[in-house]
Amino acid sequence: MTQSDFTSYLHSIPLFSDVTDETCAVLAGEIQHTHAKAGQIIVREGDELEHFFILRRGKVACCFVNPDGKKYIIETIGAGIPFAVAAALVGSRYDGIIEVTEDAELLVVPAAPIKKMLQNDAAFAAKLALRSMEDNLHLSDLIKGFTVGAQARLGRYLFRQALQASARLEEGVKFELSMPKTDLAAFLGITPETLSRTFSYLQNKRIITVKGSSIIVHSIRDLVNVSEGL
């Protein structure tokens, strides 16, 4: 991959789309390009980060792992979205782990030039600020999820999925789970067993039908009730 590839790739990323060509070119010169295989851990608990990352290909998951080994997936990140930015720019350490879930090609962006850009380039700073605030809302939402039980968590998740990508049938709204149930459990912060039981519960209540990874929601209203803990 050549430098000009980097430059044009950077431009294609929303965060950098307004940045001037020269700046992108300079930045491209400082970026490292590496590969990582699925399962590899690219950031460990407590690592000091002086760079953040952008995927060109593949996927990673940002997780917390608590002492007894249980893993909580905070978010999964695909190509084009910078991650570990806050840790690199203002935090001294990254507080969780980042694990590659699909073989990845990743750009390692040093923090120093970005910090400079942050001071000099108003549009860039504004964009980064907005992005960070969006992340904030997302994290708040996640916290909210942790304050309710398994049924409500799954309910919220299914409700949102039902709103998005979905086909309307006469029996209800149908969609496919975008990940294996094991991963979904980690994402919801529960065990696969509990997830399975919760699916059964919702199915027994005739709120949804589960067949493999495809879900049909029969009653959005009931789903909302469940997701609010009723």
Next chain:
Amino acid sequence: MTQSDFTSYLHSIPLFSDVTDETCAVLAGEIQHTHAKAGQIIVREGDELEHFFILRRGKVACCFVNPDGKKYIIETIGAGIPFAVAAALVGSRYDGIIEVTEDAELLVVPAAPIKKMLQNDAAFAAKLALRSMEDNLHLSDLIKGFTVGAQARLGRYLFRQALQASARLEEGVKFELSMPKTDLAAFLGITPETLSRTFSYLQNKRIITVKGSSIIVHSIRDLVNVSEGL
């Protein structure tokens, strides 16, 4: 309170310290000034916010309240620190509630002029970006807290308190809880009963001594172990 009071007050707030006098003055003209008594709720679940807030006096708590009434305090905010910023600038809704915990005098800052400043004033945008990223780290940390049990949560909290404001005695590090135990419980996301039992547990293990609201930590090392779930 006159306009020029506003202007100079704004300047005294870190977020606005670099902003020009004129801009501050313009902003001051758009700010509303109100009072709120302890116990009052100034933002409700799902409120659409077109403004954020800064306290001149008093305290507020940002919380989640789940359906059965249990309250989780996300953060408590004192004078000079803008809050509900992300919700006002990028989110359509505020996802929790904000409650006044000490009689407050509050400035209501409309989002629109701030959004403009964000685009035009590089220093301001940079500052807001950094602040948001700090919030990010804080929220991540909070999430991490929710992934561990009561002992670990309290352990983490006490450990941090011990590092900060504290007096060193021969028996250990002493400090005062900054809030009633009921509030601390809400802050840790557990019930007062569980908090009490957890305090007893740590005391029985000779890790701390609790007398009213004053805590003596005898073994920081053990506290760290507890806070890591060992």
Next chain:
DNA sequence: CGAGGGATTGAGACCTCTCAATACAAGTGG
């Protein structure tokens, strides 16, 4: 001294987790 609020203690319920067994699906090799 009594009242009231916060804090503590105890008993029992509820939920999620753990561990172990089983089921199911897809793919492999004979």
Next chain:
DNA sequence: CCACTTGTATTGAGAGGTCTCAATCCCTCG
């Protein structure tokens, strides 16, 4: 086409942790 393997999902029994509810305690204040 049939075992066999492997990975994922389900089911059950039991343990552990936190919550709820109720009673009691303690301290402060009037």
